[in-house]
Amino acid sequence: MTLSNSAPAPAAGPASGPATEVVLEAVGLTKHFPVRRKLRDLFTREHAAVHAVDDVNLVLRRGHVTALVGESGSGKSTVARLLAQLYPRTGGDILLHGDAVTVKGGRRFRAYARRVQMIFQDPFASLNPVHTVRYHLTRALKIHGNAGRTADDLERALADLLGRVSLTPPERYLEKFPHELSGGQRQRVAIARALGANPEALLADEPVSMLDVSIRLGVLNLLRDLKERLNLAILYITHDIASARYFADETMVMYAGRMVEGGESETVTQNPAHPYTRLLIESAPDPDRISGLTADTGDRGNGEPPSLINPPAGCRFNPRCPNVMPRCTVDLPPRIEIGDRPGHWAACWLYDPATVAAQQPGSAAAATEEAAR
Amino acid sequence: MTGQPVLEIRNLDVDYGLGDQAVHAVREVNLTLHRGEVLGLAGESGSGKSTLAYGLTRLLPPPGVISGGEVIYHPPGGEPYDVLGLSDRELRAFRWAETAIVFQGAMNSLNPVHKISTQLTDVIKAHQPNLSAAARTARAREMLRLVGISPDRMESYPHQLSGGMRQRVMIGMALALEPQVVIMDEPTTALDVVMQRQILGQLIELRERLGFSVIFITHDLSLLVEFSDRIAIMYGGRIVEEAPAETLYRDPMHPYSQGLLGSFPALRGPRRELAGIPGSPPDLRAMPTGCSFHPRCPKAFEPCPARLPILGQPDAPTGGGRTVACWLHPARVPVG
Amino acid sequence: MKYLLQRIAFYLFTAWAALTLNFVIPRMIPGDPVKSMISRFQGQMDPDAIESLYVLFGIDKQAGIWDQYVDYWGQLFRGDLGLSFTSFPSPVSEVIGTSVWWTVLLVGITTALSFAIGTGLGVLAGWRRGSWIDGLLPATTFLSSVPYFWLGLVAIALLAGPGSFFPSSGGYEPGLVPAFDQYFIPSAIQHSLLPAFTILISSVSGWILSMRNMMVTVAAEDYITVAHAKGLPERRVALSYAARNALLPNVSGFALSLGFIVGGTLLVEIVFSYPGLGYLLFRAVGAKDYPLMQGIFLVITISVLLANLLADVVYMLLDPRTRKEG
Amino acid sequence: MTIPTSSIDQVIPGEGAMAQPDTAPAAKAKRQRLRFVANGKAATGLIMLAIYCVLAIIGPWIAPYDPDARSNDLLAPPSAAHWFGTTHLGQDVLSQILVGTRGVMLVGLTAGLVATVLSVLIGVTAGFLGGAFDEALSALSNVFLVIPALPLIIIVASSFTTAGDVVVALTIGFTSWAWGARVLRAQTLSLRRRDYVEASRATGESTWRIILFEILPNLTAIIASGFVGTVIFAVMSEITLAFIGISSISSWNWGTILFWAQSQQALAQGAWWWFVPAGLAIALLGTALSLINFGIDEFVSPRLRSSGKSKVKTASGQTVRMRVGFTPVLASRPVRATQVARSYPAAPVSNGKVNGAHVAPRKEEVK
Amino acid sequence: SDSPNNPNANQGEAATVLNIGMPNGPQTENHNPFLGTSSASSLGYKWMIYEPLMMWNPVKPADPAKPWLGTKAEWSADYKTVKVTVRDGATWSDGKPLTAEDVAFTFNLIKNDKALNTGNTPYGDITASGSDVTIKFGEPQFVNQNKVLQQPIVPKHIWETIKSPSTDVNKTPVGSGPYTLKSFTPQTTTLVARTSGYWGTQPAVKELRYTSYTDNNAQTTALANGESEWSFVFIPNVQQVFVGKNPTHHKIWSPPVLGIHGLYINTTKKPFDDAVVRRAMDMVINRDDIFVQASSSYFHPVVKSVTGLPTPAAEAYIAPEYKGKEHKVDVEGAKKLLTDAGYKLEGNVLKDKSGKDVKITLTDPAGWSDYQTSLEIVKDNLSQIGIAATVDKANQDAWFKNVEEGKFDATFRWTNGGATPYDLYQTIMDGTFLKPIGQASPAGNFGRFDSPEATKALKDYANASDDATRTTALNTLQKIFVEQMPMIPVGADNVGAAYNVKNWVGWPDDSNPYGAGQPTQANSLDVVLHLKPANA
Ligand SMILES: Nc1ncnc2c1ncn2[C@@H]1O[C@H](COP(=O)(O)OP(=O)(O)OP(=O)(O)O)[C@@H](O)[C@H]1O
Ligand SMILES: Nc1ncnc2c1ncn2[C@@H]1O[C@H](COP(=O)(O)OP(=O)(O)OP(=O)(O)O)[C@@H](O)[C@H]1O
Ligand SMILES: [Mg+2]
Numbered sequence A: 001m002t003l004s005n006s007a008p009a010p011a012a013g014p015a016s017g018p019a020t021e022v023v024l025e026a027v028g029l030t031k032h033f034p035v036r037r038k039l040r041d042l043f044t045r046e047h048a049a050v051h052a053v054d055d056v057n058l059v060l061r062r063g064h065v066t067a068l069v070g071e072s073g074s075g076k077s078t079v080a081r082l083l084a085q086l087y088p089r090t091g092g093d094i095l096l097h098g099d100a101v102t103v104k105g106g107r108r109f110r111a112y113a114r115r116v117q118m119i120f121q122d123p124f125a126s127l128n129p130v131h132t133v134r135y136h137l138t139r140a141l142k143i144h145g146n147a148g149r150t151a152d153d154l155e156r157a158l159a160d161l162l163g164r165v166s167l168t169p170p171e172r173y174l175e176k177f178p179h180e181l182s183g184g185q186r187q188r189v190a191i192a193r194a195l196g197a198n199p200e201a202l203l204a205d206e207p208v209s210m211l212d213v214s215i216r217l218g219v220l221n222l223l224r225d226l227k228e229r230l231n232l233a234i235l236y237i238t239h240d241i242a243s244a245r246y247f248a249d250e251t252m253v254m255y256a257g258r259m260v261e262g263g264e265s266e267t268v269t270q271n272p273a274h275p276y277t278r279l280l281i282e283s284a285p286d287p288d289r290i291s292g293l294t295a296d297t298g299d300r301g302n303g304e305p306p307s308l309i310n311p312p313a314g315c316r317f318n319p320r321c322p323n324v325m326p327r328c329t330v331d332l333p334p335r336i337e338i339g340d341r342p343g344h345w346a347a348c349w350l351y352d353p354a355t356v357a358a359q360q361p362g363s364a365a366a367a368t369e370e371a372a373r
Numbered sequence B: 001m002t003g004q005p006v007l008e009i010r011n012l013d014v015d016y017g018l019g020d021q022a023v024h025a026v027r028e029v030n031l032t033l034h035r036g037e038v039l040g041l042a043g044e045s046g047s048g049k050s051t052l053a054y055g056l057t058r059l060l061p062p063p064g065v066i067s068g069g070e071v072i073y074h075p076p077g078g079e080p081y082d083v084l085g086l087s088d089r090e091l092r093a094f095r096w097a098e099t100a101i102v103f104q105g106a107m108n109s110l111n112p113v114h115k116i117s118t119q120l121t122d123v124i125k126a127h128q129p130n131l132s133a134a135a136r137t138a139r140a141r142e143m144l145r146l147v148g149i150s151p152d153r154m155e156s157y158p159h160q161l162s163g164g165m166r167q168r169v170m171i172g173m174a175l176a177l178e179p180q181v182v183i184m185d186e187p188t189t190a191l192d193v194v195m196q197r198q199i200l201g202q203l204i205e206l207r208e209r210l211g212f213s214v215i216f217i218t219h220d221l222s223l224l225v226e227f228s229d230r231i232a233i234m235y236g237g238r239i240v241e242e243a244p245a246e247t248l249y250r251d252p253m254h255p256y257s258q259g260l261l262g263s264f265p266a267l268r269g270p271r272r273e274l275a276g277i278p279g280s281p282p283d284l285r286a287m288p289t290g291c292s293f294h295p296r297c298p299k300a301f302e303p304c305p306a307r308l309p310i311l312g313q314p315d316a317p318t319g320g321g322r323t324v325a326c327w328l329h330p331a332r333v334p335v336g
Numbered sequence C: 001m002k003y004l005l006q007r008i009a010f011y012l013f014t015a016w017a018a019l020t021l022n023f024v025i026p027r028m029i030p031g032d033p034v035k036s037m038i039s040r041f042q043g044q045m046d047p048d049a050i051e052s053l054y055v056l057f058g059i060d061k062q063a064g065i066w067d068q069y070v071d072y073w074g075q076l077f078r079g080d081l082g083l084s085f086t087s088f089p090s091p092v093s094e095v096i097g098t099s100v101w102w103t104v105l106l107v108g109i110t111t112a113l114s115f116a117i118g119t120g121l122g123v124l125a126g127w128r129r130g131s132w133i134d135g136l137l138p139a140t141t142f143l144s145s146v147p148y149f150w151l152g153l154v155a156i157a158l159l160a161g162p163g164s165f166f167p168s169s170g171g172y173e174p175g176l177v178p179a180f181d182q183y184f185i186p187s188a189i190q191h192s193l194l195p196a197f198t199i200l201i202s203s204v205s206g207w208i209l210s211m212r213n214m215m216v217t218v219a220a221e222d223y224i225t226v227a228h229a230k231g232l233p234e235r236r237v238a239l240s241y242a243a244r245n246a247l248l249p250n251v252s253g254f255a256l257s258l259g260f261i262v263g264g265t266l267l268v269e270i271v272f273s274y275p276g277l278g279y280l281l282f283r284a285v286g287a288k289d290y291p292l293m294q295g296i297f298l299v300i301t302i303s304v305l306l307a308n309l310l311a312d313v314v315y316m317l318l319d320p321r322t323r324k325e326g
Numbered sequence D: 001m002t003i004p005t006s007s008i009d010q011v012i013p014g015e016g017a018m019a020q021p022d023t024a025p026a027a028k029a030k031r032q033r034l035r036f037v038a039n040g041k042a043a044t045g046l047i048m049l050a051i052y053c054v055l056a057i058i059g060p061w062i063a064p065y066d067p068d069a070r071s072n073d074l075l076a077p078p079s080a081a082h083w084f085g086t087t088h089l090g091q092d093v094l095s096q097i098l099v100g101t102r103g104v105m106l107v108g109l110t111a112g113l114v115a116t117v118l119s120v121l122i123g124v125t126a127g128f129l130g131g132a133f134d135e136a137l138s139a140l141s142n143v144f145l146v147i148p149a150l151p152l153i154i155i156v157a158s159s160f161t162t163a164g165d166v167v168v169a170l171t172i173g174f175t176s177w178a179w180g181a182r183v184l185r186a187q188t189l190s191l192r193r194r195d196y197v198e199a200s201r202a203t204g205e206s207t208w209r210i211i212l213f214e215i216l217p218n219l220t221a222i223i224a225s226g227f228v229g230t231v232i233f234a235v236m237s238e239i240t241l242a243f244i245g246i247s248s249i250s251s252w253n254w255g256t257i258l259f260w261a262q263s264q265q266a267l268a269q270g271a272w273w274w275f276v277p278a279g280l281a282i283a284l285l286g287t288a289l290s291l292i293n294f295g296i297d298e299f300v301s302p303r304l305r306s307s308g309k310s311k312v313k314t315a316s317g318q319t320v321r322m323r324v325g326f327t328p329v330l331a332s333r334p335v336r337a338t339q340v341a342r343s344y345p346a347a348p349v350s351n352g353k354v355n356g357a358h359v360a361p362r363k364e365e366v367k
Numbered sequence E: 001s002d003s004p005n006n007p008n009a010n011q012g013e014a015a016t017v018l019n020i021g022m023p024n025g026p027q028t029e030n031h032n033p034f035l036g037t038s039s040a041s042s043l044g045y046k047w048m049i050y051e052p053l054m055m056w057n058p059v060k061p062a063d064p065a066k067p068w069l070g071t072k073a074e075w076s077a078d079y080k081t082v083k084v085t086v087r088d089g090a091t092w093s094d095g096k097p098l099t100a101e102d103v104a105f106t107f108n109l110i111k112n113d114k115a116l117n118t119g120n121t122p123y124g125d126i127t128a129s130g131s132d133v134t135i136k137f138g139e140p141q142f143v144n145q146n147k148v149l150q151q152p153i154v155p156k157h158i159w160e161t162i163k164s165p166s167t168d169v170n171k172t173p174v175g176s177g178p179y180t181l182k183s184f185t186p187q188t189t190t191l192v193a194r195t196s197g198y199w200g201t202q203p204a205v206k207e208l209r210y211t212s213y214t215d216n217n218a219q220t221t222a223l224a225n226g227e228s229e230w231s232f233v234f235i236p237n238v239q240q241v242f243v244g245k246n247p248t249h250h251k252i253w254s255p256p257v258l259g260i261h262g263l264y265i266n267t268t269k270k271p272f273d274d275a276v277v278r279r280a281m282d283m284v285i286n287r288d289d290i291f292v293q294a295s296s297s298y299f300h301p302v303v304k305s306v307t308g309l310p311t312p313a314a315e316a317y318i319a320p321e322y323k324g325k326e327h328k329v330d331v332e333g334a335k336k337l338l339t340d341a342g343y344k345l346e347g348n349v350l351k352d353k354s355g356k357d358v359k360i361t362l363t364d365p366a367g368w369s370d371y372q373t374s375l376e377i378v379k380d381n382l383s384q385i386g387i388a389a390t391v392d393k394a395n396q397d398a399w400f401k402n403v404e405e406g407k408f409d410a411t412f413r414w415t416n417g418g419a420t421p422y423d424l425y426q427t428i429m430d431g432t433f434l435k436p437i438g439q440a441s442p443a444g445n446f447g448r449f450d451s452p453e454a455t456k457a458l459k460d461y462a463n464a465s466d467d468a469t470r471t472t473a474l475n476t477l478q479k480i481f482v483e484q485m486p487m488i489p490v491g492a493d494n495v496g497a498a499y500n501v502k503n504w505v506g507w508p509d510d511s512n513p514y515g516a517g518q519p520t521q522a523n524s525l526d527v528v529l530h531l532k533p534a535n536a
């Protein structure tokens, strides 16, 4: 299991390389959850909503892992579920091979599910305790017509599936109930189930966060292996930015429902541009920083993520941002190319040439710009 | 400041259940906590870290029993005594005043029906009955301020606070009686990295001011390396290695420690090669013979399955203050 | 507060539904109060009286169902529950008024007592698991499965023989006039002892069991361990931490049981010939006295609703979490 | 006559089960399903229930007499010929009890079944579909919950011209589903959000398959517990109806026996044998069902399980109770620490010997 | 203390109180004498406050009624007019004199309010002149004469101000009787004797306490322990439960009246349309067993006479040919009767003429334990002649409906009672009630007994203007009854009582049956006035 996977060729930027056919794309994806409506709310003027995801753009390519990182509650899972069409979306489009798709249920949903599959965060919860491994996998195969015609076909398909996730020999696992498996084995079964549909894109929502340190790596390596062998497009969701560095080709950072930074993983983790990404990286435990408990880390804002029901105007990070400018509280920063590496961008006014220029005169420039609008 | 022991755990055995059914969750653990130090306790899930923490204060719920060993506490300036031998009344007086505990889930650690103030003051009341109500409240406010919560949150109920605030309340509560030892069982796993750093930073700062010792439990080794003075690694209910944090990080001796360290992707620095630990954690009911790690150990050789390695100072001259239980590094001086 | 408003809306809706049901059910009952009355007199009432009774009771002609419904609500808002057939022409409200206090006092007090005792024992049993109280549990299970009325019969057979201190029936010594004096009150209490014990014995076990189970569940919560770790006195841990939290789910159970006061203990009243509401309902059903049935059902329903509302308020006071949002 | 509030309550202690969605039992369901039977209480209850079921089937055949047959032993106390004595007509009470078992069991089980089916239909649908549907259904079940059941049953049952067993069973069934529905709804609501349900949706399962194969199997314990609870309630209600002479059951049941005993003033006549056996039969049936329910409760909520031994012997021969907050110490002697020092002579206590008499000092003394 | 419960308040007068009980449950205050639902009627104390014109003794129905408020009553020969002379000197308890005006007012009140006219009596003109009152009727009232004259008379000056007499609760009753209301509680009503102004002799009983026990059990217990001294309640095993508790003082007296209980048979169903079958059934039904086991050896006195008329009440009416002829169980005779008529008894099964098994369903409401007991016995008896009977315990409402509509095989039920055997026979045989199966005939003839002869005889009896016609008609009815057995009589109604002679003596009994013993009967006042302290 000690797979010595060195970093992927660092030169290969997201734009280059031949095997980068776009499988799934999200454009302006938005999801607002209505705050549970009661009878009495019928009379109130406006409906409060959780702005869980706002205007998210995302591209998943074949044979390519895209990581989505961000703190708890930033909307990562929601993005995954939207991509899996498990939630109706409030706005935006999901393009499968360039075609906008919206499916709610029934046959079209199945057809979609055949190409886009999701792996859930918690392997302890995502398998039904009352069913065996065989049941879970058989269903996945049958629903998508991959079970073959005869019982033998099915057996073969099952064995193949378990083989793909390195659960061999298959007969040792087929009749087991989830509680009889270890966490890593369960997660493998969950992955096998997703593979049962023979998908093109895999949405892995924190596939290892519930697993033990020593098992995590095995599952991650398995996913990488699958990406390479089956040429899958994988969305890897995590809040562990270090694992994104190791595992993903590209990393996107989410904060409070919005994408704040994106780019090649190594670049994002080593040269974070957005103040939030920086905070995240500074906060991550770092063994090399022994006795690194300097006072400055303790005082980054009050640590409270913003309310998503009434998100802050402008940049959502502005109440905690050490570099906050007046404009941050007013205008929403767009994606701005950083320029250090191709494809590295951040949604932060710090990198706006205008702002950079206006930085020196002070807030007057901001004011004039304000007036110009 | 270090050097003087404050808590000595000797040959502690903790079981779940009795007789044949018993699961030996902690076996023959020897560990010494020194004054003012942060002792990290790591190991994967189920290795017995929590059991050890609860066991040494006799807080294990049934069917847990302490089947052997002793926990010697050294009060500052007083005679040491065995915590496990205290009567119920003595134990109650001992708890919190000498050792306080911060548990993993702050949501569940605070009584949902009482205000923060009540929960802060009742512990003071129980241990210092002579203190006036006003003095108690004052102390409670002070504790809140200490952990960075505005004292006007005193009258809040737990559910009105965020997870981080609750955790900080718990830390404040733990320090209210200025105990000698604070045990923290995964105090930050439920929190965000940002929040985690914030809280731990505060804790370390407080330790500097108040001088208590900390037993810090987690399975996140990189966190431990950064935060603690010494680290003990547990595997299958036993301590397999113990060393100063830096030493352990730079030069882990036990293959399991090496595996653990190799499982963490590092965020900074050069990209390291990652090597996981193959296999799965042992079943406590059917422990492997000899060294319980041997079935997963890449370096296992012939004594490993046969004989149990004893925790002791390794032969090799790799600096003092470290012990390991591995046949690769046979013990020169066994501990205990 | 919002929580409370929302609950009140719910209660209003439920009250409407119950009252409508209350209107519908008696109209579906095919029986006939006059015939029932004749049968009670088995031949000693002139069959020619049938017609005069129909006229008397005003059931000789039928209005449209909708008109009746509107009338019904009109009457309700006037607090007029109609006239009872069995004791015509006394208003239903008056008939109920004479018996409701017996039930409220006997069963109400007993239920509250049973809740208090049961909860207390349950706390003990749950806290000291494996102690002698656990040994009582099988007996408790058995007692909670015994029908009230049968226990009553047995109690009468064993304890209420002639010359016994315990009277076997009635609410007070016949011949006494209800009054708050030294003759009536002791008599009323004396008459209520056996029924009260019967209810107590068979209902207390339910509380013991549920409270014990809640205690056991709560005792494993982290905050209990924390309380122990804090070195708090055992009493405080048991009462202020464990029992306080374990009590919460039982509060709504208590409210429901308050609601069951009338319905549930009807049989005790029958067995002990206790002049309460349950017994009245029994007679009303037998006599096809719709107005009376409606009235009693109404009283029961309203009291259940009130009890639940009360429980909600109490719950809100006990559990700070409900105070915040609904 | 009320449903033992404990029974269903405990399955979901408050909202507790929702707060901690994935407890051990869910993960270990299959194995423990068998362990449920191994539970002492449940086993006792099941055996007792089985006996009742057997009696319900063979009762009429093994009854020594025709329960209606009169004899010349009027109101005779128990004897060799009539084990449970006779009635005022000389009928054999034992035979009546035996023959009456069937009616009781039939009504109890039918009513339980009807109520359970209704509660599953309403509760699970409401919980799973949510939205306005849910609001309507839960309002409905709340109304049924609040409306007092027994008076309602009495009124409804007395309104049927031919209130046979079936009618009584249906009446009870239709009026007592609400509690179960509420519990099931709450549970379904929490199950609906479980990852495995979402996961099977993401796999492409159809809604009805999700309800039937993913959600329902996980509700078995609660459904079973609800069923048992309703059966208890139904049996009690049925007997009550018979006892107060409302249901017109031509066949015998225990309530009918009690009705006769009561209307013939068995008490005044000193004929205790007339009502004692029937009451005991009811109580024992109720006990059996309650025991099964406890078994289910313990199965669902493992904390309630009494874990084998509750007392342990320490090395010094003392018996200590297992309890929360004070873990028993087996090997080291519980009393004095001096003895510790002696049994572990190597204990390197730095400054001198361990003082056994030392009591944890108060904070003030420390400072 | 001034508490009403203070025992000292009544000290020394203890023996002046009579405790009367009825098992009627808690009462609501209502002293309206016209309403059967009032507490006054339910407990019977209306008869202590309000008095009738004549005091009729239902135990000896053929005896002439005793003058009471009326000193005499003269009926016209066609019984369509009665002239009553009202007593002089009677006063109302408020002191006003009682006059013929009051009497006329009372009857007019009833005539004008259908809800009060419980007898559905066809009143004509009612006039008072001097101390006489003349009441005219639309139909002959021979069979109802005593009912009419039993009407309690109310004071005009009070009731003319009452707007709705049928819904008034008459909180402060003013009557002419020797007692006035002292206090009312749902459980106990207390009456005290008037100190002055009563026209008759002052009663020895100074205070009457009517206690309403919640049910039969409670009433029985109260009787057994002496708490209750006078009541009318069914006591199972009465000898042990009541009498045996104190044999010297506890007495039970149960004189039959002219109303009976028996098994109605649906005469439209084969083979029960055949009188032979019905007679055979009658021959095997053991009335004594039913008497002993279902009515505790007293409650429904056995009807011994083959005519179905209870004795001694109807002694005077029994036709000469049936005098002394008593019913006897005769299984062999019944079998012979059946086989002679062409029925076959094969083993234990009776086959009808067409060879079918004879089966019968006996039905009665589930809760009526005495009837159910009777049915069990009947079932057992019928098996002796091979009739397979099943007992059906019906819902009360359903039973009512089915019996009225003729949808039954056989059922236990009562007949109406009256001053003559007319009511009894009418309920069983009157062809004017005859309705096809499925149509209700609430007043009688549930068994659809179709006998024009009987119908005519009943009509003759009611409308005759001379005794000879009546006697002939009644004899005819008896003959039809005996030969056709449209209903199998079993027991009679009784108007007796359970009473305690420890404190009071003078109760009616077999040696002196001067009146009904039941405390709610119209002549209960007569009984109370007969009582004397036991130790005097
Ligand atoms: N069904 C829902 N209804 C209402 N709000 C929701 C719902 N699902 C998620 N949210 C809210 O949307 C926000 C984003 O949630 P999401 O689960 O996507 O976060 P996440 O980044 O996956 O967090 P985590 O790392 O904890 O899994 C949160 O504030 C959450 O409370
Ligand atoms: N009640 C119990 N009965 C039997 N075994 C138990 C019980 N509680 C815990 N154990 C076992 O004891 C071992 C040690 O558990 P413990 O909770 O101390 O582990 P841990 O190191 O704290 O793990 P984690 O990191 O997950 O908190 C585990 O293998 C566990 O399965
Ligand atoms: Mg998530």
Ligand SMILES: [Mg+2]
Binding pocket: B049, B050, B051, B185
């Ligand atoms: Mg732990």
